[in-house]
Amino acid sequence: MNKPLVGALTALVLAVGAAPAGAATTAPEKPAKHQQKVQAVDFAGTVALSNCSGSVVRTPGSDAQDPALVMSNGHCLESGMPGAGEVVVDKPSNRTFELLDGEGSEVATLRATKISYATMTDTDVSLYELDTTYAEIESSYGIRALELSADHPQQGTAISVVSGYWKRIYSCEIDGFAYRLREGDWTWKDSVRYTPACDTIGGTSGSPVVDTASGKVVAVNNTGNEDGGECTVNNPCEVDENGKVTVRQGINYAQQTYGITKCIGVGNKVDLGLPGCELPKPQE
DSSP, X not given: OOOOOOGXXXXXXXXXXXXXXXXXXXXXXXXXXXXXXXXXXXXTTEEEOSSSEEEEEEOTTOXXXXXXXXXXXXXXXXXXXXXXXXXXXXXXXXXXXXXXXXXXXXXXXXXXXEEEEEESSBSOEEEEEEEEEHHHHHHHHOOOOEEBOSSOOOTTOEEEEEETTTTEEEEEEEEEXXXXXXXXXXXXXXXXXXXXXXXXXXXXXXXXXXXXXXXXXXXEEEEEOSSOOSSBTTBOEEEOTTOOEEOOTTOEXXXXXXXXXXXXXXXXXXXXXXXXXXXXXXXX
């Protein structure tokens, strides 16, 4: 996991490399094949958690008066990492998030009322509902939420991984997709694989992955293979349709987010019963 050492997770979750906060990165040498234009990607709308990164996000159908949502990783929950098969829904939370402007300056502290949804099964995501609306955030701080794309991303797409924790932006391309990505007890489906330039580190967990052509979020950053280990914690492996295992040391990954848009209904509420929603449901 791309998460720093914290509390009881120290023995399990190790930082991936090390880099100073605010360190600059370089853009990929060649533009993505599918890129027609480039949106200016900055820190506006991203947040810093106590131990991870995240962003204020909306779906294409979100209303300005809806309570805003913050997206991060399931493994970034304040209560610890959910077990394999575990799904968290509508759990009270008063977690706080430091909202950043375009330059990466902290302009406000946002507060959650609940964890709307979180899991590390099939994907690695958490969605927090805030006590403030999108309209209130924009009116008070001039910051718009990042929009989740409703479409599956494409190989070769130019992307930016924007870390609110480190105030650092990584630029690279989508190298491809892992049919299954296995790490320890967890397995994720159709994971995004970065080209090597996105050498994300501890604290970047939960960072939005932004398509630089559309400006929309297509994934949430979550892990990378540190040491070349096979399918162990901090060393995820790829597993294809035939069960073949591939290890890519030094390569990092994210979980796609287009499926989330099919699971959020009226009032920005997570509704796992909506048509087309394939997020894992709580076990009965």
